[in-house]
Amino acid sequence: MSASDRGGPQARDVNRPRPSSRLQLALKDALVATAVAAALFVPLVALRTDIGAGGGLALRFRWKEAAILCGLVFLGRLALVLWTGRRGLRPSTAPGPWTDRLQQAGRLAAPAFLAVALVLPAIPGIDRYELDLGILVLTYVMLGWGLNIVVGLAGLLDLGYVAFYAVGAYSYALLAQYFGLSFWICLPLAGIFAAFWGILLGFPVLRLRGDYLAIVTLAFGEIIRVVLINWASFTGGPNGITGIPRPSFFGLPFSMAGGEGTFAGFFGLEPSVSHRVIFLYYLILGLALLTNWVTIRLRRQPLGRAWEALREDEIACRALGINVTTTKLSAFALGAMFGGFAGAFFATRQAFISPESFTFIESAIILAIVVLGGLGSQIGVAVAALVLIGGFEVFRGLEEWRMLVFGGAMVVIMVLRPRGLVGTRTPSIALGKKRTISGDLVGEGR
């Protein structure tokens, strides 16, 4: 029986508590949270085993530390509940000034981001380190946009996206190693191979959705990695592949020696390491923008609309005569292809790859970028990649604590904006004026 069924003044009390009862409720809630925290922290923190004097294990108690942590949980929970109101975690989903302002800012943000990205290497004070960070962020922006096709638009939860990144990287590395093919020939090939593997993964999972799909894709990502490790005669196994050729400027190599036939010599510049870094920066920027452009174009096409419809309701799609098989496979293939492009870029940038670069945590980070950005939102994904990857760098000084900061930041963002940074969706087509459709008020996970 719900509170409203009881009727009378009692029901009114429950629905609209007096300030004092709100405090009571918050205290109760915080105490429950503290009890849970205590149950966790006592075994995890308060009890510690050390190697004792006799070589055996000795138990050491750390009650003070555990108490401090419990106290922090109590205060944090109390503040959170008091702040968000009686219902505890009531996410701010109602379209308020927040949403409006964000939308206005969003309209300006995309061109602003693009402008900054385009002139970044020319900005004074931007050095090798900043450019390298920019390249890293853009790689993740591109991966996020690629995965966004699969997860954000088509609604297919893919936990093994890194597999396609690996396929792309190894395609380039192996083609260059065995056949001496140049980067510009290998780049499309890497995309094609990755798309092929995307379709290969797509077939067995055509009938799966949600959790089941996630598990199979997770396994697929691991299979690719394990094969790369164990097929040592072909892939170099855990040692990876070294000496992957660096990219050339359309046939002109970047060389410190300078002279005829090099980039610096051809343009009459002083040979410099930064030439290649700047070139790599613009290369990944171009690839990322290509991904974005293709996605935006496709969203306006029947195929893109079919992806989004598939995310919303697969049975309805079938009833409307949409070929669900090709729609799903095309999403997998396209997402994988962009992952493959990014992989080939990664290989040429690093000049060394090994299976260690393609672990599950990479898939998780890319997925986190997509979810944090707001499933399906292009600008949201870009901002999330900047925040996440940039954040990793900024907090590098905190060492292992940065994962805590990172985790905490994600929890805060998800409490404040449960649909991601940009949880709204603009219709891809409209008669007359376009109106942003808020993702709020729709059940989560839809």
Next chain:
Amino acid sequence: MTPLLEVDRVSAGYGAVQALAEVSLHVMPGEIVTLIGANGAGKSTLLMTICGDPKPRMGRILLGGEDITGEATHLTMRRGLAQSPEGRRIFPRMSVYENLLMGAEALVKGDPKPQLEQVFTLFPRLKERLAQRGGTLSGGEQQMLAIGRALMSKPKLLLLDEPSLGLAPLVVRQIFGAIRALNAETGLTVLLVEQNANQALRLAHRGYVLVNGRITMEGEGLALLARPEIRDAYLGGGHG
């Protein structure tokens, strides 16, 4: 005259469950035919089987004289067949306009504008709500959208699965009125699956009664409505 749709001794089911046992029915061009039956009688399964999912275990399905048994769903739906599925199943985060365009997907060629105009004439409410998100519509508007979406593919045969589900009586009357108008003005053939036997039989030219996956009765709509066993079983002992 060949029937537009002919279901010939079709059996179908899911896994070990047999939902349909040798069901036969036909729909002539320009007819409204209703299929009534209790919950779990196999009404929706029959509509789904006509669309090719699940595939029939036995029997044949002919559309306009052509055998479509076992054909892939997306191909069947391009033959002038459209369905407004049970529970409406509109796309909640997409705008009304986008929802409608998804219905035009199965149109082999051409401009969706004429169909759009037809839908707006039938349900002017949808035109007002064009930019709104599907999920924010009321139940009746969502049903209008589901039917409108199905009409976008310019179907010869419209399959309607429980359009009255969960709607207020006034809205049900409105929706049924639209179906009647559609049939009278454009000659659209309709196969209507309903639990609301009273209204459905009043609307339809002919009706079939499905009980435990078998057709137990058939006849003209009003004639069926007059039968005492129908009144007892589906109209709550004559209160309808």
